[in-house]
Amino acid sequence: MCVTCGCGDSEGVTLSIADGEHEHVHADGTRHTHAHAAAFARVPLRKPAHEHSHTASAVPARDSHTIRLEAQILGKNQVVAERNRGWLSGREILALNLVSSPGAGKTALLERTLNDLKAELKISVVEGDQATSNDAERIRATGVRAVQINTGTGCHLEADMLERALRALNPELASLLLIENVGNLVCPALFDLGERAKVVIFSVTEGEDKPLKYPHMFGAAEVLILSKIDLLPHVRFDAARAIANALTINPRLAVFRVSAYTGEGMREWYDWLKGGLAVSMNGAAHATAGQPVSAE
């Protein structure tokens, strides 16, 4: 397997660009040309130091020697992620990686956001799921362009998948790119895609202690969206305690309490998105986008 682009991977990652079009990107490599040698050369591997002594031995054993590597296993993903980040930054695109458990409301949040902002902002969407194009179809129903990545048995998106999706989607200059990761609170925390920030969505039908149970994800995110707040009267969920737990894990989180169903709290989220996009367009990478709502 080429770990730079994942080709040869038996998991069969596929990309769907439009309805009905279902392309096996890696079947023949026509869509996806790349230089393996160059990609490998970027990884800061120490050259195999051929340092060993051929000691005399009575046993005619095969010789062996140790090669020091000091290679980062996720280094290749990181190389591709940084390339994506540069590509996005050069095009003044604000890319956000939306992560949550399955069913926390990522797609519903996207649908509402797209319907409310599509007249005002240029937006495109990358959808990640193990199977089906259902989510991309929901997004396309709003009139916004979307690419579906199916990861097969894969439990998260990786940087090379986003790279291919970007090539297929070709998002507009100075636009917002929303990436919906596979519903999973563990693995997506480890794989940088090249996004500006991870946005973790946490619904009021989950447990207040979820941030404590999944500290890597809540620690890696810059934004927390507490979703489905219209259900608060019907569920035993202490929103203040849930947010306090998240802030214990990550005091820097910007927190928004929203209902994609009623629209409550969405304006603050939109203001944050617009602020972030303005920062992207000014080329000020890594600046804090928008202003967080207080966590109470």
Place this chain on the structure above:
Amino acid sequence: MHELSITRSMVAIVAEQAGGMRVTRVRLEIGRLSAIMPDAIRFCFGVCTADTPLAGAQLDIDEIPGRGRCNDCETEMDLVAPVGRCPSCGTASLRLIAGQELNIKEMEVESCA
């Protein structure tokens, strides 16, 4: 099960570096705060190395304990989770200085016969 894709990446890097030689041992460094389970890597290693130059190789994993440093008073501390409080000044504003490693340290190959 991100350990599967991580093990695949690791096997690909080692096989590339081995340049056709048979690999007999690989030593990894995995931080205890990295969200990677060494046992899951060991489980995947046998599957991922079949029909590669690493088939049958021994896998050694060094686990690196978590360490943090306070952003306010620079006190260093041991950490068993990626978050915590400074034992000296009580702030939760810490940076991790060890425990997130995920590296291939070395490999042993048969060669030069």
